[in-house]
Amino acid sequence: MLFITGREDVALYRSDKNPRLLLSPMFPCPKLTAQQRKWCFVETDGPMPDAAWIDQQLSAGSLVGLGELVFNYAGIAPDDPVMTDYWSLAARHDVPAFVHIGRGPGPGQGPRRYDGCCPDYQADFGNPALLRPVLQRHPRLRVVLQHAGFDYVDETLVLLRDFPNVVVDMSVLNSVGPRALHDASLRTFVSAGFADRIVLGSDDQDYAPIIERIEGADFLTAAQRRGIYYDNAARFLRLGPATVASDYDR
Template sequence: MSEEIPQVELVETLGLPGLFDLHTHFLPPRVMAKVRAQFDAAGPLIGRTWPLHYRDTDDALVEVLRDLGVRHFSALAYAHRPGMAEFLNDWTAEFADRVPEALRCATFYPEPEAATYVAKRIAAGTELFKVHVQVGAFDVREPLLDEVWGQVADADVPVVIHAGSGPVGTEFTGPDPVAELLQRHPRLPLVIAHAGAPEYEEFLSLAERHEHVGLDTTMAFTDFFDEMGAAYPPALLPRLRDLGLAGRVWLGSDFPNIPYPYTHQLDALERLDLGEDWLRAVLWENGVARLGWSTSGG
């Protein structure tokens, strides 16, 4: 796979060691093949043509990120049925063992054993959890998850949560269930994927009200989202700037499952014109601060 060298000039101009991407996906090969098939077929939870720009082996995709200057990235897997989470967690743990730049990630699903394996994963050093309520088709208020949310809050391990109604809403998506969850667990450290698209204002308001909640930039602000009718409202940008400078907006990309070159996400963030301090925070500093890596690169 060939790929252009990224906006190294931007990174150098900002004086950053590189990029810290909190939202990338690496999956067991058979699972990734099924995910790609859903995108290729514009499946029911995709809702539109989604031509993947990247399609290669894990090793090749890791090299793309390295060439792009991404110094830290995630391997976000998400369970969509009972009995699947620990298979994914074993795989992502092995991936983190062999890829130095990879965060140690895990997932969970509403099932009786969830609290047991989440406790085990936290003890083993998990740095980031991922849940996808749209694909997983579950309510975040599900009683089987109540103990899990408490464990995650007590351990202060962030959870990247896809709860917005994009690209296709379901009965489980939207801000209201998350708002109720945060009433139950106000210290829960949530990273709202895709900035909460398309319910941008509602999720931004949740982040403003809860000091442990923030947003990732995944696919937001890009031309692709604009064309989907999910353009970010310009009136929210001053509030987004303040949240980013407060340490609670993080770079996310959805790599490799994106229909454009990785650098387009960087272009989209730069053209928001929210200032160099905001870009430094979002592209690197907030991830370093939240995950506890050293400022020299971890």
């Protein structure tokens, strides 16, 4: 899955006709104060992309989901009315939504939060519990909770229990985050019976430490590791038998 930040990205990544790239738009766009950098879709002159264009792209199969949805960085809650049309599009097109959960890092925290980023940042808008009214309105909506295991493990477990179309990834925590926290969080999800609801995420980090941590989790079975690496995502994304067989042949 590749999260894109502009219309031109669709043309760029679709032009090579690479079927292994699944594109999904990143929004709402955080405001900037000190640096001029385009985060998302500039044609609307606001934090949200053009819903009609998203509808068209989902219909054409050029986009296959929504997200990464970065609510806390934009200061927009998941159930804000501005999101109503987009949740409806995801439900109507039956495509997954990829939601950033967790508080941070916030503005000025770490090298990836440059000066001027995200003056509307609201840490607690990364609480996955805020997705409950959305999922209640769209009970079949497929959602990936990204970066699970940092701040809101208990809230994540409740959503996994109540909504079978919700899965988690552990990106960042599975690479540069504290190893002990990663292992404890992973064990918590597995012990709760959700090993088949964990999908692999990298968040643009190198895969070597991610694989090392998963291989080093001695409480995982071989089947559970295979699920995290591929099978769980293949099922969640509804990859066809031919695609799955081709991927296993690689």
